[in-house]
Amino acid sequence: MSVADRLASLGLALPEVAAPAGAYLPAVRSGMHVYTAGQLPFVSGALPASGKVGEGHGLVPAVDAKDYARIAALNALAAAGSVVPLDAVVRVVKVVVFVASDPSFTGQPGVANGASELLAEVFEDAGRHARSAVGVAVLPLDSPVEVELVLEVA
Amino acid sequence: MSVADRLASLGLALPEVAAPAGAYLPAVRSGMHVYTAGQLPFVSGALPASGKVGEGHGLVPAVDAKDYARIAALNALAAAGSVVPLDAVVRVVKVVVFVASDPSFTGQPGVANGASELLAEVFEDAGRHARSAVGVAVLPLDSPVEVELVLEVA
């Protein structure tokens, strides 16, 4: 099944590639790998939420942040798709999920699973990857999450 | 000398691979490189300490955090060893050490040396690597450190 068909079976479609927030590219291919820029969870050009993830007033709930990580991963696939056909992806190699975190919030792996689970749904075994999940002070535009990928392509 | 023999000469043994804290793998090989997931300093399945690194009441002392970075690097070798024989490693290429830091703590390089020195002890010249050390707000499970590796394999 093609990546487009699999996305459709998940009720998803590849979004437009988000315009870079600076003097860089959404993704670059080098040899057999594609490196994406760090992707925010833009939906139709806007962030669905902003702020730090955690429990308590004014913070982004972890369950919502997991959804945003899924969206950011989908945007990262769109970014990769701007330089290679996604059907050429033979392996998701590495994923880094930065979670803008209240210092008391330690559930970054659960948030990052939003990205990891999407990749497994889309690429099945080839979507299983090494991952780092990190809680950072703040992200661009006060985004709750940022996701970057390294993909192996045929 | 094999990696196992060298570890033994250091009084170390490769630990069990820590179960990933989410929907990902401990390490992935892609071409001539192995990428590990970010590794925490688990010892027999538990973190030896939690919290932010710094000076003062309630913070993890830097000297302890350096030990935890060493443990996390050993766990990262175990993760890599789950996908390749460690004797196939020809070069440690890149190391990133995330240090959960009190904002006043600026000694991340000294903490990260715990990882770097272990890698040099195990692989000698082939263990010398490029490195980034960064002070982050918080890490999964409130771990004081997280270490990820890129290794070149034969």
Add this chain to the structure above:
Amino acid sequence: MSVADRLASLGLALPEVAAPAGAYLPAVRSGMHVYTAGQLPFVSGALPASGKVGEGHGLVPAVDAKDYARIAALNALAAAGSVVPLDAVVRVVKVVVFVASDPSFTGQPGVANGASELLAEVFEDAGRHARSAVGVAVLPLDSPVEVELVLEVA
């Protein structure tokens, strides 16, 4: 035009490679890639400023931090130049810019453009890269920025 000539035309010269702040190397070549260590904006061995980036008393202004990101990127080129001739660089693949950020500061992309724009000036189209910009709690020596590169070499 050689990289040295282009730097000269920009009024720049490659600085001395900063001594690593620990048990690691400024850069490592592996196959067709060079990975640099995270580089701070040292000028003649000293940081031009320290602290967190943001708006308000005691913080580093974003416009200054952009300059420091440019300096750190130049230092990263010097680090890469310690393992390959820079004229062998065929592509800047990936750039990560860590910005030590007050939690209210969300302009990391503008700061990171200091690095990205330098790379485009030096390498033109080959200098356009994928990038992640992240706001972290604190950096080594209280540096406002840290920049790491992945370069493809011929």
